[in-house]
Amino acid sequence: MSAIELSNISKQWGDTTAVDNISFTVDEGTFAVLLGPSGCGKSTSLRMISGLEDISAGQLLIGGSDMTSASPADRNLSMVFQNYALFPHLNVEENILFGLKVRKVPSHIQSQRLAKVAEQVGLHNLLDRKPAQLSGGQRQRVALARAIIAENPICLMDEPLSNLDAKLRQIMRVEIRALQQRLKMTVIYVTHDQAEAMSMADKVILMREGKIEQEGTPEELYNKPATTFAASFIGTPPMNLIDPVAGAITTPLLSYKQDDFLIGIRPEDITLSNDTGLDAELISADYLGADTVVTALVDKQEILVRTPGKIRVTEPTPTKLQWKKEAVHTFDRKSGKRNDEIEALNI
Numbered sequence: 001m002s003a004i005e006l007s008n009i010s011k012q013w014g015d016t017t018a019v020d021n022i023s024f025t026v027d028e029g030t031f032a033v034l035l036g037p038s039g040c041g042k043s044t045s046l047r048m049i050s051g052l053e054d055i056s057a058g059q060l061l062i063g064g065s066d067m068t069s070a071s072p073a074d075r076n077l078s079m080v081f082q083n084y085a086l087f088p089h090l091n092v093e094e095n096i097l098f099g100l101k102v103r104k105v106p107s108h109i110q111s112q113r114l115a116k117v118a119e120q121v122g123l124h125n126l127l128d129r130k131p132a133q134l135s136g137g138q139r140q141r142v143a144l145a146r147a148i149i150a151e152n153p154i155c156l157m158d159e160p161l162s163n164l165d166a167k168l169r170q171i172m173r174v175e176i177r178a179l180q181q182r183l184k185m186t187v188i189y190v191t192h193d194q195a196e197a198m199s200m201a202d203k204v205i206l207m208r209e210g211k212i213e214q215e216g217t218p219e220e221l222y223n224k225p226a227t228t229f230a231a232s233f234i235g236t237p238p239m240n241l242i243d244p245v246a247g248a249i250t251t252p253l254l255s256y257k258q259d260d261f262l263i264g265i266r267p268e269d270i271t272l273s274n275d276t277g278l279d280a281e282l283i284s285a286d287y288l289g290a291d292t293v294v295t296a297l298v299d300k301q302e303i304l305v306r307t308p309g310k311i312r313v314t315e316p317t318p319t320k321l322q323w324k325k326e327a328v329h330t331f332d333r334k335s336g337k338r339n340d341e342i343e344a345l346n347i
Ligand SMILES: Nc1ncnc2c1ncn2[C@@H]1O[C@H](COP(=O)(O)OP(=O)(O)OP(=O)(O)O)[C@@H](O)[C@H]1O
Pocket: 013, 016, 017, 018, 036, 037, 038, 039, 040, 041, 042, 043, 044, 045, 192
């Protein structure tokens, strides 16, 4: 039985359809990420699961029970928000215990759980502090502690790391994932950051304009993007989408019906060569430390190549691009859908 099951869920505001007939399941103990660009309906979907927003159509099951119209309190979910929603006048301990006090949980149980949770999230030395006396990461931990202490099996998180700097975000990603695995929580986590989704998720649900574009493991989305949208949303830099018949690309990249297809090749799957390959011109380089992302021009199409070490490009430099046949993805030009029937050729 799935922990959460959405069937044909929609959200309508007047003429606006924010969420359009989506269905997915999240198994117990799974870390699921709702991923997609701004405005695609991630937060609305999460808020419908939490009960903070009504469901316009469809059915929501939590632990097998119909919760489509249940009140938020009856759903037994915890929630962590982007702004943490801490009470400024309460100290860390009072913030963490707030929900248990409201529910009149006996005080000896409150103390036991507080000691355990404060240790788990590393707040045991800061229980007397007010939120204003904490760093961003510490505030985030208080919000997490408050969600965990409720001991609800399911936790919903809406962009919980977006107020933190890049370094702390990376640390907290690892912490949240480790905590989720240790406590065997079921998590649904909203983000627009594909790197966050790739590093944390068991299952990614990629949304676009209120619909689900693709769902699967991070590896599935990376290795077999179902559409050009998924291909260009996952990966940094994203997959190159190349028009094989534009301008001077006369090399036969595809075996037939070339003009119906686009080919996709990830920057990390292309190598630069002096001998053989597709003629190109290097026009710029972006040095990242361990590697360099160079921009190569083939006719008028820019193709990004991730190459090890440091490369400098001071003037347009001729080169050749090579890739393996297995690295080529093919997509229908009109629908944008992946089509593995098309045979790509080696370069
Ligand atoms: N209360 C509302 N009334 C009308 N439209 C709304 C309301 N809330 C959200 N929307 C619209 O619904 C769509 C989805 O919004 P939602 O906040 O779910 O997107 P999101 O993917 O979470 O975006 P972001 O990453 O920017 O938070 C957007 O077009 C938004 O403008």
